Amino acid sequence: MKALVLSRYGKINNIRFADIPRPVPKPDEVIVQVHAAGLNPIDTMIPKGVFKPIISLPLPCTLGSDLAGVVVEVGVRVTRFKPGDAVFASTFDIGMGALAEFAAVPDDVVAFKPSNLSFIEAASIPMVGLTSWQALKVRANLQPGQRVFIPAGSGGIGTFAIQLAKHLGATVGTTTSTGNVDLVRSLGADEIVDYTKQAFEDVLKNYDVVLGTIRGDAIEKSVRILRPGGKIISLVGPPDRVFAQARGMNFLMRFVFGLLSRKIIRLGRIHGAEYSFLFVQPDGEQLGEISNLLAGGRVRPVIAKTFAFEKANEALAHLETGRAKGKVVVEIASNV
Structure with missing residues (x-):
């Protein structure tokens, strides 16, 4: 073949x-x-x-x-x-x-x-659906009325995660370029920051959850928009010690990942927020739940x-x- x-x-x-x-x-x-x-x-x-x-x-x-x-x-x-x-x-x-x-x-x-x-x-669907499910529903335990920031709303993860967050009853903030504002609004985004004109950390505030989808300093900046007790769930790193332990990595890798994530974890603690790194796992049962949402037209x-x-x-x-x-x-x- x-x-x-x-x-x-x-x-x-x-x-x-x-x-x-x-x-x-x-x-x-x-x-x-x-x-x-x-x-x-x-x-x-x-x-x-x-x-x-x-x-x-x-x-x-x-x-x-x-x-x-x-x-x-x-x-x-x-x-x-x-x-x-x-x-x-x-x-x-x-x-x-x-x-x-x-x-x-x-x-x-x-x-x-x-x-x-x-x-x-x-x-x-599978990877973006499972990533969104495991981040928002499982790890964040996102509840109706909470506020979640999902940057890069027009991307693969963003387009699905926005819809899932709305299905879970959350208020959604996102970033996108001028040409994609209508797209992310049609998916359910409530607060839309055009990153070509504004910095999201200057506009958004009092969020409960940040879904980290953009490399660089975006995750560190996102700490500023969280309320005390908020959560940062990063899909792009840095990986942390807990992740290394869960994958059975040796002491050296646990130490290295601990160093890599030390700055963002410290920033989070200063603001009363919790940081974690998520590595999606295939799961047929969860994908079946996502399939039901798709079949019912609640996400597309x-x-x-x-x-x-x-x-x-x-x-x-x-x-x-x-x-x-x-x-x-x-x-x-x-x-x-």
Whole structure:
């Protein structure tokens, strides 16, 4: 079968198409014929080796972490799915890539595709949906009437997280450029800061939760807008000691991550706020809950652009520009 494979870390020309064996299911896996694969910013960073200290991938490996398709084979212990089922899943951090004609996926990270979504729409959801769910609903325990700041509202995470936060009853603040104000407002954003004209830390105040989605000094600035007792949940780092412990890292890595996060943790404490780093985990049960929201029209996918499978490298390059409004998706047509 055809797959987009990373052979070595470092350069873009180390990403190429290759013919690799079609996977055979383990007892608790399903084989999915992939119809579409959603791209995420981490898919452009992994090939550079940015996440080598955190994610151990045996090279060569298939890239991609979000998929939607049809089950064609199941392992002997799988009872929830059968051939012919339309499904979607995140394969992030489990050593299995989505940019291939077929993928072997553990059944506990798979959910049924919402019937009202196309495969392209469904493939855009898993990572951003699970990240938003785990950050806002699980870790932040966001409650009706609370205020949450979700910067970069027109991006992949932002477009979903705004909708989920509104579903949970929160007031949402966000940042975007002038041309995307109407988009984020249509998703439910209440306070919109045009970052080309204003600094969010000069406009927003008394927020309960900040979802860190932008690298640089944005997270440190966001401390200023939090009320005492607020929470910063960062998706972009710095990783902290608690994260290193949860992944079973050695003492050295725990020490290093403790150093990296020391400044933001100290700033948070000064303002009475709590900092934590979130690394999304695939979860079929949570994805099923998200599927119900999608099926009920309470949240909707936002697609920036769709690329053919043979243009997957171009899709990654487009994503890396940072100008995508919503998600970039690769449509995959199998030869089998």
